[in-house]
Amino acid sequence: MSTASTRVRTDDVITRGDPQPARPRPVRRRTLKTWVRRGGLSRIVFALPVLIIFGVFSWWPIVRSITMSFQKTNLVAPARWVGWSNFEYVLTDPDLPTAIRNTLYFALLALVIGFPIPLVAAVLINSVRRRKGLYSALAYLPVVVPPVVAVLLWKFFYDGSTDGVFNTFLGWLGLGPYEWLSNRVLVMPALVVEATWAAAGGTVIIYLAALISVPGELYDAAEVDGAGIWQKIWHVTMPQLRGVLFITLILQIIATVQVFLEPYLFTGGGPANATLTVLLMIYNYAFARSLGGDYGAATALSVMLAAFLAILSLVYFKLTSAWSKS
């Protein structure tokens, strides 16, 4: 509608002062030249780098993974189509139930330990009046430490002997020593604590950004109504953060279900498969065998994991969009 009216006005301007009656302009045929002149080519040229980068590094690997999950290949000899046998092989692997259980346990622990900590930290940092930037930087600092370095550092902390950092502290209290990484009960919480320490900073920054956008008048109004600090957090802060919380929650679930670094570097999946996760299993299929990986099995499990996460995300967004509207 607005486009049509604009056109009329433009025509008026063009025909003003023209002694000839206005005639409809001949419809100019859209040629390659006009398309280029109107910026069609530059649009493509600008989009091309992004398309190429996404194509080469994101979409093509996805296509290749799906293809390889139906093949037997060692990446040297020609690949052979094997139908669903890679999926059958993976689904009958006796370690798969253990890996799924461990992965879900890690995700659950990460949710219990790792989800509230950044939120509490962000609310606290946001509520202090001075040196907000310093506290934010301190909270974000672990994210700057390269993950492998962080894990090696924490390995010293978790040393099971009496010389270990944590065991030394606990020894002063008459506790321990604890074999953090060799004890089947302690090992998974130990990994989650390190993972939370390493990743919480990023989430704190996201929450802080969201908290800044909460209008101050809402807190003033709540204060006038006699709300205390906890009531303000519960009735003002949390509802305002709801959208961000939903997003960070699903992102965290997706990230923790794909946990790899901590079990790989801390324990290699041990002790006795107590930290074997689905992604570590994928890695083991592909690379842990010195005689050439089973890339078919690895990609088959990857495809199944991706499908599971996609479905989970869809269900999650359906549910949360309903909650958001309510």
Next chain:
Amino acid sequence: MHRMIARLARSPRSSRITLALTLAGALAVSGTLVACSSDKPSVDANAPVTLDVVGLLPGSEAAAQQELAQEVSDFQTEFPNITVKTHDYEWKATTFAADLAGGTLPTVFEIPFTDAKTLIANQQIADMQSFLGQLSYAGDFNKNLLAYGQAAGGDVYAIPAKSIYAVGLHYNRDLFTQAGLDPNKPPTTWDEIRTDAKAIADKTGQAGFAQMANSNTGGWQLTVDTFARGGRVESADGQTATVNNEQTKAALQFLKDLRWTDNSMGANFSYDWGSINQAFAAGKIGMYTSGQDVYTSLVQTNNINPQMYGLTMIPLSGGDSGVLGGGTMAAVSSKATDNQKAAAIKWIDFHYLRRYTNQAAAVQNAQTQVASKQPVGTPELPIFSQQQYQQYQDWIKPYVNVPLDQMTTFTSNIFNAQLVNEPPVATQDVYAALDPVVQAVLTDRNANIDQLLNEANTKAQRAIDAAG
């Protein structure tokens, strides 16, 4: 060909299709011809070649790096057209396949004996038969060792190169002394190992005995312990997994007793090959089992004090007991050009083998190593004949700087023991299936050995079936 392409550009569509097919056919034929011609290598002996080879273990001492640099310099003096670039390298089951698939291995790399056959079948290493023939001693290899690197047709792909080992018991003489034990009388039975381990743990606070458990080394060492008690983890033809045998159970019960009854194994139960060496050199371990040649690495990578080191035989008990033996082969990338393969065989000769068959080379190599304070004379098993190995020992005798008198209980008995090869089929997968069993016994007081071994046997059989 250029004329054909020019015609293709000018011709009408139907002719272009015909010509394209002709061109594709011509290319295919020429490709086939190239493939055929590659059977007989065409080598330009004077063409400049850059050869990437494996060097030392990551984190090796500066002196070891210096010695290797000198060796490279000597090689390049002898072969001025070849430029050698060394790369730090440690073979690990958990990273090798990634390096191989990713193309990040050097042109000449090292593999364990057990992997050669499958890498040959997968066309992942080069056929070196025609190049190996150029070496004067090509016919003198120990036939059993050479067979590991031969294809079904007899062509040699991987060449026995170094670290031909039998597993021994390495012990810390200082900890033995501190525990009131005689370091010149190391244990000779599993019961004595247990008693000594407890004495060390009680009196020094260090682990009396430690066991590798990660990155397939747990399975490797459990297989060693099984062989030493007369058991096997696969049937003779390699088609049936037999890891739930009585000897493996006894080996695990031994570990369980040390760990949970005696508390003599310290607090680290996730050692692999590199980390157990590191802990041993740091004085944290009284005894552990590993390849007999590990002393070289303990010097080069972990700066061990030679006075503290001792090597003895692993105890053998039971009817068919034996010492697990293995070794390292040199292999060349299947993507190497003929000139690179020709250069590779010269490097393999110079770096690994020449010293065993040529007195001047043996002496020069020993002198270079002594000058760089590197170990000379670490006990190995013969790549060629035992007689030739003895001759090599005589050549380097004046330069030997390893404490051989602290290894006599091993060196005087090893040739009388039965050497048993590693399991022939899906070796690393069988080891991988056993890793969690060792870890469970070391970390769970209530671990059910029978149940764990039955589960591991199912996994091992699955791996064997998949490999077949």
